[in-house]
């Protein structure tokens with residue numbers, strides 16, 4: 001079994017200086033967002049916030065200068081992410097492009113797509129969506145049926161995608177599709193394509209979640225023609241590429257910092273004279289501190305260029321468990337005494353309903369535990 005070093009990395013003085021800068025920026029600009037909006041955290045977005053982050057150089061922080069990036073360290077990027085997430089900043093618009101789409105383009109289309117598109121992402125004005133899941137294909141992603149067929153000078157794509165977050169404001173989708181018929185090797189014959197969401201034949205329909213928010217969509221692809229250059233990487237390599245993309249998707253601090261606003265609201269509402277408040281909130285804060293140490297361990301692995309998919313799965317699973325338990329703690333400590341429409345009320349009302357999705361998005365609990373079991377040599 002492989003040995004993995006997840007000891008927490010040290011954040012140097014540059015990181016801490018940057019943290020002060022980010023905190024000052026947040027303090028200046030966060031005031032106009034209500035607690036209900038801050039509760040949405042990276043699931044919510046405001047193009048204006050993304051634009052300001054782009055101006056500050058906080059998107060594409062680690063990318064090469066030739067793509068408009070800032071060539072800073074992954075630990076500096078980590079500091080910006082944890083400050084933004086802790087404050088409930090509306091970072092969702094550019095989140096997917098910054099986290100996974102641009103890294104994918106730079107790796108698999110470094111001379112064609114990346115030079116054209118990545119500089120726009122860095123500015124915070126071009127957003128992406130992820131076209132992986134389909135009706136009947138979620139955890140079992142290899143069963144996708146959307147197909148691309150070769151035509152002269154390009155490909156024509158037919159099929160549909162489901163649960164596509166942000167498809168209604170994204171400029172592009174990176175879609176995983178079949179380019180060859182299924183064979184005995186289920187993971188063969190898939191490829192990734194860049195699809196401009198304005199291409200004729202692309203339509204989307206909102207799916208409202210149970211809170212009533214419009215975050216994700218159904219996307220229909222009917223005879224969508226894309227040029228050859230929109231094939232990302234080599235035909236047939238889609239599975240390998242998507243696995244790498246998922247490890248970007250699962251390795252960030254957002255996997256335990258979606259509910260930070262609720263922690264802060266509870267701390268603000270706590271009565272220090274109440275021993276239950278002291279014990280429960282002390283315990284919760286200790287769990288956060290542990291998650292942070294583990295998340296810093298994953299950040300250290302990324303910084304050293306190691307593959308963090310196993311510990312990142314542990315952090316995502318434990319993070320979702322922590323966050324899904326928080327509304328119960330809030331009800332237990334404050335239930336019956338929460339002022340209607342107070343900050344705590346707004347944040348709790350949202351998170352008590354939204355947090356069921358935290359163990360689904362980005363891979364379900366059972367799938368992550370399968371990855372962990374395999375990593376531990378148990379299956």
Ligand SMILES: Cc1cc2nc3c(=O)[nH]c(=O)nc-3n(C[C@H](O)[C@H](O)[C@H](O)COP(=O)(O)OP(=O)(O)OC[C@H]3O[C@@H](n4cnc5c(N)ncnc54)[C@H](O)[C@@H]3O)c2cc1C
Pocket residue numbers: 129130131132133134136137138139140162163164165166216357360361362363364365366367
């Ligand atoms: C908020 C949110 C945002 C999302 N955004 C996107 C997006 O932008 N793009 C995108 O492509 N997708 C997106 N998804 C979809 C997400 O990736 C899928 O929901 C997820 O992969 C699970 O697929 P499914 O919903 O089809 O459930 P299923 O795969 O049908 O799973 C149903 C249940 O069966 C369990 N299960 C399935 N297979 C196994 C197994 N082998 N062993 C044990 N248990 C198993 C699962 O753990 C789960 O509990 C989003 C989902 C959510 C909730």
